[in-house]
Amino acid sequence: MIIEPKTRGFICITSHPNGCEKNVLNQIDYIKSKGKIEGAKKVLIVGASTGFGLASRIASAYGSNASTIGVFFEKPPLEGKTASSGWYNTAAFEKQAHKDGLYAKSINGDAFSNEIKEKTIALLKKDLGEIDLLIYSLASPVRTHPNTGVRYKSALKPIGDSYTNKTVDFHTGEIKEITIEPSTSEDIENTITVMGGEDWQMWITALKNENLLSSGFKTVAYSYIGPELTKAVYRNGTIGKAKDHLEETAFSITDSLKDINGNAYVSVNKALVTQSSSAIPVIPLYISLLYKVMKEKGIHEGCIEQIYRLYNERLYLDKIPMDEQGRIRIDDWEMRNDVQEEVTKLWEQATTESLPLIGDLNGYIMDFFNLFGFKFDGINYEDDTNEMVLIPGLQ
Ligand code: NAI
Numbered sequence: 001m002i003i004e005p006k007t008r009g010f011i012c013i014t015s016h017p018n019g020c021e022k023n024v025l026n027q028i029d030y031i032k033s034k035g036k037i038e039g040a041k042k043v044l045i046v047g048a049s050t051g052f053g054l055a056s057r058i059a060s061a062y063g064s065n066a067s068t069i070g071v072f073f074e075k076p077p078l079e080g081k082t083a084s085s086g087w088y089n090t091a092a093f094e095k096q097a098h099k100d101g102l103y104a105k106s107i108n109g110d111a112f113s114n115e116i117k118e119k120t121i122a123l124l125k126k127d128l129g130e131i132d133l134l135i136y137s138l139a140s141p142v143r144t145h146p147n148t149g150v151r152y153k154s155a156l157k158p159i160g161d162s163y164t165n166k167t168v169d170f171h172t173g174e175i176k177e178i179t180i181e182p183s184t185s186e187d188i189e190n191t192i193t194v195m196g197g198e199d200w201q202m203w204i205t206a207l208k209n210e211n212l213l214s215s216g217f218k219t220v221a222y223s224y225i226g227p228e229l230t231k232a233v234y235r236n237g238t239i240g241k242a243k244d245h246l247e248e249t250a251f252s253i254t255d256s257l258k259d260i261n262g263n264a265y266v267s268v269n270k271a272l273v274t275q276s277s278s279a280i281p282v283i284p285l286y287i288s289l290l291y292k293v294m295k296e297k298g299i300h301e302g303c304i305e306q307i308y309r310l311y312n313e314r315l316y317l318d319k320i321p322m323d324e325q326g327r328i329r330i331d332d333w334e335m336r337n338d339v340q341e342e343v344t345k346l347w348e349q350a351t352t353e354s355l356p357l358i359g360d361l362n363g364y365i366m367d368f369f370n371l372f373g374f375k376f377d378g379i380n381y382e383d384d385t386n387e388m389v390l391i392p393g394l395q
Contacts, residue, residue: 001080001082001384001385001387002381002382002383002384002385003015003016003017003082003381003385003387004381005369005372005374007171010278010279010284011275011278011279012085012368012369012371012372012374014082014372015082015083015084015085015087015088015372015373015374016082016088016372016373016374016379016381016385017082017083017088017091017092017373017385017386017387017389018373018379018383018385019370019372019373019374019375019376019379019381020085020088020089020091020092020372020373021088021091021092021095021373022373022376022378022379023089023092023370023371023373023376024054024058024089024092024093024096025092025096027054027055027058027303027304028058028062028093028096030304030305030308031058031059031062031063031304031308032062034063034308034312036063036064037059037063037064037308037311037312037316038064038312038316039059039060039063039064039066039133039311039315039316040060040064040066040131040132040133040218041064041065041066041067041132042066042067042128042129042130042131042132042133042214043056043057043060043061043066043067043068043069043131043132043133043134043135044068044069044071044120044124044131044133044134044135044207045057045060045068045069045070045071045134045135045137046071046111046134046135046136046137046138046203047071047072047111047135047136047137047138047139048068048070048071048072048090048106048135048137049070049072049074049085049086049087049089049090050072050085050086050089050274050275050371051137051139051272051274051275051276051303052137052222052269052272052274052303052306052307053070053072053135053137053138054086054089054090054093054303055302055303055304055306055307056135056137056307057070057093057104057135058093058304058307059304059307059308059311060133060135060311061093061097061102061104062100062102063308063311063312064311065102066102066133067102067103067104067127067128068097068102068103068104069104069105069106069107069120069123069124069127069128070090070093070104070105070106070107071106071107071108071109071111071116071120072086072090072106072107072108072111073108073109073110073111073140074086074087074090074108075087076108077387077388077389079387079388080387081387082387083387083389085275085371085372085373087108087389087391088373088389090106090391090394091389091390091391091392094106094391094392094393095392098392098393103127103128104393105123105127105393105394105395106391106393106394106395107119107120107123107394107395108391108394110144111138111199111203112140112143112144112145112146112199113144113146114146117202117203117206119395121206121207121210121212123395124207124210124212125210125212129212130211130212130213130214130217131207131212131213131214131217132214132216132217132218133217133218133219133220134203134204134207134217134218134219134220135219135220135221136200136203136219136220136221136222137221137222138195138199139195139274139275139276140154140194140195141153141154141194141279142154142194143193143194143199145193146202152190152193152194153190153194154190154191154194154195154238154239154242155183155187155188155190155191155238156180156233156237156238156239156279156280156281157180157181157182157183157187157233157237157238158180158182158183158232158233158236158237158238159182159183159188159236159237159238159241160182161182161232162179162180162181162182163179163180163182163232163233163237164177164178164179164180165177165178165229165232165233165282166178166282166285166347166350167281167282167284167285168284168285168288168350168355168361170278170284170288170361170364170365170368171365173352173355173356173361174352175285175350175351175352175355178281178282180233180281183237183238187238188238188241191238191239191241191242192241192242192245194242195239195242195243195246196241196242196243196245196246196249197221197245197246197247197248197249197250197252197253198245198249200219200221200246200249200253200264201249201252201253201256204219204253204256204257204264205256208256208257208260213257213260213262214260215260215261215262216260216261216262217257217260217261217262217263218262218263218264218265218315219253219262219263219264219265220264220265220266220267220310220315220328221246221249221250221264221265221266221267222266222267222268222269223243223246223247223266223267223268223269223327224243224268224269224271224331225243225268225331225335226271226286226331227286227335227340227343227344228340228344229282229286229343229344229347230282230283230286233280233281233282234280234283239280246266247266247325247327249264250264250265250266250326251264251326265315265320265327265328266326266327266328267310267314267315267327267328267329267330268323268327268328268329268330268331269306269310269330269331270301270306270330270331270333270334271283271286271287271290271331271334272287272302272303272306272367273287273364273367273368273371274303274371275371278368284364285347285350285355285359286343286347287364288355288359288360288361288363288364289343289346289347289350289358289359289360290334290339290343291359291360291363291364292346292358292359292360292363293339293342293343293346294333294334294339295360295363297338297339299333299336299339301333302367306330309330310328310330314328314330315328346358346359
């Protein structure tokens, strides 16, 4: 079929297998160009198909020759209907990994469920045994609790007062003011249940009970802090409460791993265009301005550059550098004073008219379409393309 982008608000409901493949191969090339990373050899990635989780899988496989199992929740293709991009990304990754002699298998389903944890445990027992690293990179708007069957929905809202600020519709470039009403206490609890640390802990407990964690095992989950500008809606909002919970959970997981000398970490990553971040109001405008400033200073990074730095310059050092709250920081360049001062100045000036000049809206739009395999050079989007691409190591 001829595959074109079809957007609905902040998502794209089609994706292009050849473009997704290009996206994956570019990331593989980046890691190969960097040489060997001293890292884990058997890695489980929960949330492995897009964004930071995909980059983590690629960096482990191609930096450290690791065997990887990826867990994710993606839509397979149907005749005449494309798969979701994470499906095609994984198909491309596994195809290449198998060609290069790397073990790579995947499980598609709800990572919050007992069933998917059990399936993963069975696969580990059969194929890999103990793992040395678990990357927890889930981003989901909903979670069905495995013990009660209750379905929780997260909210992206401020706490206490309503929040008014600028936001951009990145399809049209129009900047408008939006007001987000404050959350209820139920919104806060629900968001913590979906995006907090409980499920991360459940994964670790389930794997440890089956003796599937190696001595010296590490696990990392991803968090975000961000600037003053987005504080009310992000870090001091409902999602920030969930991130506080995730960060606290790292300490209780570490306590539970003492007997195997294991450790749990949270890495605070940079704001980037992913399917999850495009859904958060205000963030796309912030990212457009941030990209402009960081690109001008030569310090812009995407997911793969971020994870390379996490593995190579943080996680496997004898002494891991951390902030006062015990978090790994790879958002250090985003949070530099000179970067934030410039972004704040640009924020004041940003209007529909000025944004194309002072911001990097085009960079945002490119990254957004790239997530779904569109707008890559060297791909003929008018070609008849096979949408029925399968994931070779899908269980
Ligand atoms: P993403 O949307 O690109 O990836 C989410 C992954 O989770 C995908 O692999 C998806 O299939 C999987 N997933 C979602 N629901 C699932 C379910 N029920 N079962 C199994 N898999 C499921 O998201 P992104 O942005 O890479 O986020 C990953 C983590 O990084 C999140 O914790 C996010 O808060 C954090 N982060 C993101 C930043 C950003 O700017 N995008 C910045 C800093 C941290």
